């Protein structure tokens with residue numbers, strides 16, 4: 620039998636980053652819905668025997684009944700194909716969640732508890748568990764064993780403890796050997812947004828890239844289940860592409876060149892971040908908002924980031940016995956004495972102050 624699995628669709632995502640207007644955020648959210656619609660199309664086309672969802676199908680914080688009804692309609696399109704859902708930390712089963720508010724079609728099973736429950740299908744038993752709050756930390760696999768008879772699969776949302784990103788806390792953390800110990804043939808997971816295939820479990824990753832940190836191919840996962848064994852395959856899926864381009868401004872002598880350089884990177888297909896880098900000559904006007912207005916129409920979506928460094932030498936300016944030299948020395952000592960946001964502010968004040976000394980228009984970002 621075949622199962623099609625996805626996770627981390629993140630419908631109703633806020634998209635509140637830099638340059639994100641309400642209409643652009645709305646377009647992004649629509650793309651995520653399109654992705655889920657295509658996922659259902661794919662399940663029908665592949666004639667799979669079941670569909671599984673590894674959590675974070677939507678974001679509870681700004682979820683709408685409109686999205687709940689959309690999901691119910693999509694699941695209904697599967698007809699008799701069972702859809703098994705294990706909610707995650709972003710779409711936990713809380714009283715006002717869509718899981719509780721929407722009338723789901725008969726083919727949908729929602730695993731509402733943080734302990735494994737069985738859904739018996741022809742030839743395989745699928746065990747699912749769901750998050751019942753946004754902050755579930757327990758290892759769901761602890762003490763859990765499947766019966767020795769038959770073929771068993773697991774579906775849940777949680778962190779492989781061998782791959783927790785630095786500074787992040789694990790949600791339902793488990794070790795790969797914990798999966799083996801349950802006796803299940805394979806675990807279909809959600810949580811990590813990059814795809815990962817391990818011998819006994821897999822993360823499909825987010826169905827579509829959600830931001831610039833998720834550039835690259837995204838996938839749905841097909842699992843072939845035979846007698847007690849499972850074989851997972853990542854199917855290229857995502858259609859939303861995030862691309863970061865770097866434009867080196869070193870040697871440019873006017874804002875015209877900046878504008879031409881950004882425009883030349885124009886792309887109607889991808890979501891593009893142009894990072895301005897290199898050493899900016901003091902006489903060049905760099906106004907991010909003006910550049911954005913001049914160039915955005917050449918892009919499907921443009922984000923401009925200023926990472927340039929001033930071309931002047933702070934060391935030699937600090938030696939000057941002028942007001943400017945005194946200003947540089949004062950601000951350098953502030954930069955050195957501070958950290959984090961305060962340091963960034965001091966660095967910005969130094970840069971803007973030097974622009975003022977150059978009698979250039981000072982635009983505070």
Ligand SMILES: [Mn+2]
Nearest residue numbers: 627675709810
């Ligand atoms: Mn997620």
